Amino acid sequence: MSGRHWAPVYLKAIVTVRQGDAWVDAGAYAASVGAPVHVLTAWNPDAARPSETVNRAANERLRADLVNRGLEPMPALGADPDSPHVEESWAVVGLSDDEARVVGAAFDQVAVFRVTASELAVLACREDWAVRRALP
Numbered sequence: 001m002s003g004r005h006w007a008p009v010y011l012k013a014i015v016t017v018r019q020g021d022a023w024v025d026a027g028a029y030a031a032s033v034g035a036p037v038h039v040l041t042a043w044n045p046d047a048a049r050p051s052e053t054v055n056r057a058a059n060e061r062l063r064a065d066l067v068n069r070g071l072e073p074m075p076a077l078g079a080d081p082d083s084p085h086v087e088e089s090w091a092v093v094g095l096s097d098d099e100a101r102v103v104g105a106a107f108d109q110v111a112v113f114r115v116t117a118s119e120l121a122v123l124a125c126r127e128d129w130a131v132r133r134a135l136p
Contacts, residue, residue, distance in 0.1 A: 003110035003124055007131045009080070010111055010122040015039055017091040018075040026076065026091065027135040031117035033093055038100040038114050039076045040066075041089035045108030059088050062107055066092055069103075078113065091115075101125045 015026040017037070030037045042058035044050070050058075066073045073090035080086075095103070097114060104112040104125035114121040121132040 003127055004129045006110060007122055007129065010113075011120070011131050011133055012081060013113070013120075013122075014077075014079045014081050015089075015113055015115060015120060016077050016079070023077070025135075026113070026115040027117050027120065029074075029091065030115045035093045036114055036116050037091050037093055038095045038097075038112055039078065039089050039091045040100060040104055040107070040112045041078060041087045041109065042107040043087040043089070046110070048108075056088065058107065059090070062103075063090055065103065065106070066090055069095075071095070097123055 016023045017026050017029040019029055026037060026039060040062060042062040043055040063073050071092040071094050073092050076089040076091040078087045078089050100112045100114065101123055109125050111122045111124050114123055118135055119132055120135055121130055123130045
């Protein structure tokens, strides 16, 4: 099944970034750094639902990959507003959309987020689709 069918679910996600001691909306974070922010995770690759321990280990490998690319990952969360589901993630500045998609695909993700001060976009990693919504 195409990951595109998940696009509406991903699009309504609440994405936050840890800035100092507080969790802030990813759009506000993007505004504060003056650049687009990509939010990536290694949690729940493809259709798999591994344990929290396995997900955290994979996400730590993702963090190391991002650091090796010269980036400074900040803790982030992607939350489903209709359920208690939350995925630990990393927010980074400095990737192109194509680079973010490649990293996401390397960790078997369906999609990654790109956030600006005014827009949240969901970018497919291994397919040719993207969806967007304006941020308040």
